[in-house]
Amino acid sequence: MFETLHRYRYHYLMLLPGLILGGMFVFYPIFAACYYAMHDWSGFNSDKVFVGMGNFVKLFTDPIFWDAFQRALIFLLGTVPLQMTISLVLAVLLNNQLLKMSTYFRTMIFLPVVTPVAVIGIIWTFLLSPFNGPVNGLLLDLGLISRPVDFLGSTDTVMPSVIGVYVWKWLGITMIYWLAALQTVPDDVYDSAKLDRCRGAKLVWYIVLPIVLPFAVAITLISAVGALNVFPLIMSMTNGGPFFASEVMEIFIYRTAFATGDGSIPRLGYAAAAGVFFGFVVLSLTIGQAIATRRARAGAKEIRS
Amino acid sequence: MTFAKTGLSRRAFIQGTTAVIGAAAFGAHRAAASVPAPIGDLPKGVTFRWIDSGDQKAVFYKKFFADYAKDRGIEVVYDALPWNEIAQVVPLGVRNNSAHDVFALPQNVNPADAVAQGWVQPYDDFIPDIATWKASFPAGAFLPGINEFDGKTYGLPFTSNKRYGTHLLYNKAYMTEAGYDPEAKPLNWTEFRDAAKKITEAGKGRYFGFIIGGNQLGRWSQTVRNMGRMAGASAGGDSVIEADIDFRTGDYVFDSDAYIAAIELLIAMQADGSVFPGIMSMNAPQARAYMPQGAAGMILQRPWNIGGWEGQNPEFDFGVSSGPVPDEGPVGKLTIGQGALAPNTMWLFKGSELGPIAGDIFHYLGTVEGQTAWANIVGAGDPPIFPEALEGAEMSYRSKAILQHFNEAIRVGPNPVVGNSELGKVIGAFQAPEVNFARTVQGLVAGELKGVAQEMKGLKDRYNAALDAAFAKAKADGAAVDRSDLVFSNWNPNEDFGAADY
The missing domain is CATH 3.40.190.10 (Periplasmic binding protein-like II)
Structure with a gap:
């Protein structure tokens, strides 16, 4: 073993920077979160009390936690299918090189992706404002509503509103994924399909989609993981309100850990337990992604051949 | 309720918001008082850091600290943050021994805990004849369990x-x-x-x-x-x-x-x-x-x-x-x-080596001169604790x-x-x-x-x-x-x- 270590010493040496950085910024925080999750601790003082799985037990019986968890899932289910479908349609349209100004349209759709989330959040609060907000102005002018809608201030409309803004913001990146996937479809497959008089929707449905399916699985799961990480957007738009109506998991964790808001002590240990649980959910999605991608890839190979 | 166009455009709103923030940050429409003479030997060429919740207080501090830094030959960093950020920045700073020299306590940390946990230090040694100085405050400004612990003075109660x-x-x-x-x-x-x-x-x-x-x-x-x-x-x-x-x-x-x-x-x-x-x-x-x-x-x-x-x-x-x-x-x-x-009471970080500077500033804020200068700028927003400073202040x-x-x-x-x-x-x-x-x-x-x-x-x-x-x-x-x-x-x-x- 030592001989092998010696022989590949430079390889191992090259691994060191990555290991050190990974240790500092990935592995240590994970272990620290697990450690804190087993303590009753405010984060302010040195009075850490070991409670074992106590925080998790409390968490699983906390209706506010489960409401936040449910909202995170609703957010995921509300955004991912919309994002996937709209971006696929756009990608299919813009994949046609002959389409005039396709590069311009791609750029315009991608622009919100590179705009800071907080800026997007603040601008949309103005756009959606019931007082002089252009969205309400348009709806009123069109006669679709008779009085302004308080999109972000009503418990009924806040989640659909934030979901809409999120989909708009991240549509561009999903479209780029789809475009990359579409460009892997070999030209001879298109040519063969044309010879068989397979065009339009048929071509997309029966030829293109099965080939890009492995990508679809990966894109779906990447989007799903993304949809669980919406902290800056929701903080800048609603702060989790009104009355918890847009409080998803990340906001719950943040509020519990830092922003109790009423002068009472924060619960860093409890928040860490919620964070660890949330981490496992995201990890499960990622594992699901790997398995599904492998299966879909095997299926796509058959179609290609 | 109906929707109608008003004179408030997006631009006007942003201008208005900026104006209010500007008022807090830069709107010193009255000049701060001149910097007082130092109360003792102070270190030079150092960076002194102070953090609180800003608002109208920032109007005073921006001007005062600029003049103070120039006069004393030091650099003063003043950070004004909202309370939710103070609740994160101060505890992290204390834990990492990099906290501001003087800070406002997060609203969910009580002073007794801050003292017991070693977050803060007394400033009795940094103000000469502190008993006389404290006696000039109104009754009830210094209280055991609030800003005094074990006979030592920890918090500056100046508003x-x-x-x-x-x-x-x-x-x-x-x-x-x-x-x-x-x-x-x-x-x-x-x-x-x-x-x-x-x-x-x-x-x-x-x-x-x-x-x-x-x-x-x-x-x-x-x-x-x-x-x-x-x-x-x-x-x-x-x-x-x-x-x-x-x-x-x-x-x-x-x-x-x-x-x-x-x-x-x-x-x-x-x-x-x-x-x-x-x-x-x-x-x-x-x-x-x-x-x-x-x-x-x-x-x-x-x-x-x-x-x-x-x-x-x-x-x-x-x-x-x-x-x-x-x-x-x-x-x-x-x-x-x-x-x-309580939220305006200022505390000296235990790890700070710039106690003499903190004491110099605390002393000034606890004089009629300092209190009047404060009242002239901060006004009714955060009134000074000395009633006589209010009487002599220029206010609307x-x-x-x-x-x-x-x-x-x-x-x-x-x-x-x-x-x-x-x-x-x-x-x-x-x-x-x-x-x-x-x-x-x-x-x-x-x-x-x-x-x-x-x-x-x-x-x-x-x-x-x-x-x-x-x-x-x-x-x-x-x-x-x-x-x-x-x-x-x-x-x-x-x-x-x-x-x-x-």
Whole structure:
């Protein structure tokens, strides 16, 4: 073993920077979160009390936690299918090189992706404002509503509103994924399909989609993981309100850990337990992604051949 | 409610917001006092750091620290952050030994804990003849268990507690059109609602009667608490374990008639359509910025709006008066805890090696000269603790009027920690219910919760359970405390509770 270590010493040496950085910024925080999750601790003082799985037990019986968890899932289910479908349609349209100004349209759709989330959040609060907000102005002018809608201030409309803004913001990146996937479809497959008089929707449905399916699985799961990480957007738009109506998991964790808001002590240990649980959910999605991608890839190979 | 175009464009709103922020950051329309002579040998060429919650305080500090740094040959870094960020920055700094030299304590850290945990150090050694200096402060400024521990001085109590954050600020033109003059006679609840309705009707969708930053939860609890107190609910105290408790019984007043009526009034105004649309997604500074733009007629907020608007919106003709008073019967007093304003009390970091500089600045802020300079700039927003500084300060008639109102409306109540300093352990253990007072009011006004009386009864039960749990935990940790420590049967809410009354 030592001989092998010696022989590949430079390889191992090259691994060191990555290991050190990974240790500092990935592995240590994970272990620290697990450690804190087993303590009753405010984060302010040195009075850490070991409670074992106590925080998790409390968490699983906390209706506010489960409401936040449910909202995170609703957010995921509300955004991912919309994002996937709209971006696929756009990608299919813009994949046609002959389409005039396709590069311009791609750029315009991608622009919100590179705009800071907080800026997007603040601008949309103005756009959606019931007082002089252009969205309400348009709806009123069109006669679709008779009085302004308080999109972000009503418990009924806040989640659909934030979901809409999120989909708009991240549509561009999903479209780029789809475009990359579409460009892997070999030209001879298109040519063969044309010879068989397979065009339009048929071509997309029966030829293109099965080939890009492995990508679809990966894109779906990447989007799903993304949809669980919406902290800056929701903080800048609603702060989790009104009355918890847009409080998803990340906001719950943040509020519990830092922003109790009423002068009472924060619960860093409890928040860490919620964070660890949330981490496992995201990890499960990622594992699901790997398995599904492998299966879909095997299926796509058959179609290609 | 109808939608209509108004003079408030996006650009105007952003300009207005920027103006208010500018007022806090740069709007020193009066010059800071000259830098005093140093009180001893001070280090040179060092960087001294100070952090607090900013607002109108920042106007003073930006100018003072610039002059001070130049005079003393040092660099001063002043950071003004909102409380939620102070709650993260200060503890992290203390843990990493990189905290600011002087900081405001996060609102959920009680001073006794900060001392016990070694966050802060006393500054007695950095002010020569500190006993004489402390003696010049008004009685009750330095209190054991609050800013003194084991005979040492830890906190700098330099601003007065005598203010409240929900007095009325209103657009004079709109109010006159509605037929009211709150400066001559404060609005009662019925008139408050009626004025909001009339202003809204006159606005025809261009402006509304009442605005509140409903996304900022504390606005809801403060508004109901103070309206409830004025309507006769004798709720006292500042800290988390005593707010909304009637000291005569030691019980919460969440389900009192006055609190319930105050919430019902807010719900009724919302139902009238006379509340600015979109309040639930708006924080207090945003709500504040709409007022000078003419988008709303009334707001219940803090006195620091006065300086900001007068400096940055001199054309805005606004009035100030008491918050809404009850329709009938005597007007109840607002209770504050004994001592200085806790959030403005400044603390010297234990790891700081620049104690002499902190002592030099603390000393200046605790002199009539420093206090007057403070009053000249900060005005009614954060009044100085020396009454004589207020008398000599140059302030607008609005600032003077509101300070006079504070004197009439506010009384000093008992501070249970003064009675039993071990209550600090209860404060440290208290965990408010997740659906707390502020959230409950927000939920009721938003229509998410139904049945005010029932919800407030449930809230009271939750708070009682949380308080009992905190006492139990503190007792288990060895503290000699009891819920009877929150009972002061001799408390008269209409009179100041002095040291002799404990």
